[in-house]
Amino acid sequence: NAGVTQTPKFQVLKTGQSMTLQCAQDMNHNSMYWYRQDPGMGLRLIYYSASEGTTDKGEVPNGYNVSRLNKREFSLRLESAAPSQTSVYFCASSETGTGWEAFFGQGTRLTVV
Amino acid sequence: GEDVEQSLFLSVREGDSSVINCTYTDSSSTYLYWYKQEPGAGLQLLTYIFSNMDMKQDQRLTVLLNKKDKHLSLRIADTQTGDSAIYFCAESSAGRRALTFGSGTRLQVQP
Numbered sequence: 001n002a003g004v005t006q007t008p009k010f011q012v013l014k015t016g017q018s019m020t021l022q023c024a025q026d027m028n029h030n031s032m033y034w035y036r037q038d039p040g041m042g043l044r045l046i047y048y049s050a051s052e053g054t055t056d057k058g059e060v061p062n063g064y065n066v067s068r069l070n071k072r073e074f075s076l077r078l079e080s081a082a083p084s085q086t087s088v089y090f091c092a093s094s095e096t097g098t099g100w101e102a103f104f105g106q107g108t109r110l111t112v113v
Numbered sequence: 114g115e116d117v118e119q120s121l122f123l124s125v126r127e128g129d130s131s132v133i134n135c136t137y138t139d140s141s142s143t144y145l146y147w148y149k150q151e152p153g154a155g156l157q158l159l160t161y162i163f164s165n166m167d168m169k170q171d172q173r174l175t176v177l178l179n180k181k182d183k184h185l186s187l188r189i190a191d192t193q194t195g196d197s198a199i200y201f202c203a204e205s206s207a208g209r210r211a212l213t214f215g216s217g218t219r220l221q222v223q224p
Contacts, residue, residue: 004155033211040121042201042216043156050210058211090155102212104155 002026006091006105013081013112021076021108023091031094032074033102034058034066036087043090049074050096081112117215119202124221131189133218135202138183142204145178146212147187150199159187159200189220197222 004025013019025032030051035043035058045058049068063085065077074093078085088109094102116138125131137145143164148156162169162176162185169176175188189196202215 031210035214040216042117043214045211045213048211056210092156101158101161102156104157106153106155 004091004093004103004105006089006108008108009106011108011110013078013110015082015112017081018077018079019081021089021091022073023075023105024073025093025103026072027093027103028071029093029095029103030071031096032068033092034064034074034076035090035092036060037090037107038087046076083112086110086112117202117204117213119215119218121216122219122221124223125192126223127192127194129192131192131196131220133187133200133220135185135215136183137185137202137204139204139206139213140183141206143207144205145185146203146205147176148201148203150201150217156201192222194222194224196220
């Protein structure tokens with residue numbers, strides 16, 4: 001039972017490089033999310049997708065783009081990485097937006113140098 | 114906007130009870146959650162409480178909700194070294210599509 005799978009687990013980028021973080025869930029959930037976790041700041045929502053074909057900005061969307069490729073997959077793209085984007089990124093999914101348990105992936109630790 | 118606050122650190126001895134506190138600002142919160150994050154891992158849901166409840170007990174875990182003061186607490190009875198982790202309080206409301214998390218409380222359990 002895989003749940004939410006994120007790749008890669010670790011990544012080091014140079015400033016200005018681009019990359020895509022992949023996320024897939026096998027629970028047939030409608031809603032998917034990308035959060036970033038920084039020390040002392042908890043998790044902050046970057047983007048979310050309430051259902052296949054829709055995406056919306058969260059609290060900290062600047063510098064990121066997302067694609068809800070299908071019901072299973074939700075990717076996060078950094079077009080031109082900056083040191084301020086050094087963080088741990090978590091993908092999550094839930095049946096619907098609220099009132100349901102959110103299941104989290106293991107996280108991607110990204111360092112931008 | 115919505116805000117969820119927690120203290121950053123708590124240290125207890127093995128066998129003692131731990132109480133982790135959380136305050137929130139959104140009076141329309143419908144569900145309040147406690148998530149646990151072990152080192153190098155994602156978050157796992159521990160328990161949740163609906164906003165019309167005062168208390169919920171689940172084995173060693175007791176959640177207390179004071180809706181008037183917008184205060185949520187998680188009590189862990191007979192705390193074990195395996196309970197060492199970061200605990201996140203989170204809340205949701207019907208008007209928002211995603212959870213709002215606190216900054217997390219790191220629980221350290223000393224043998």
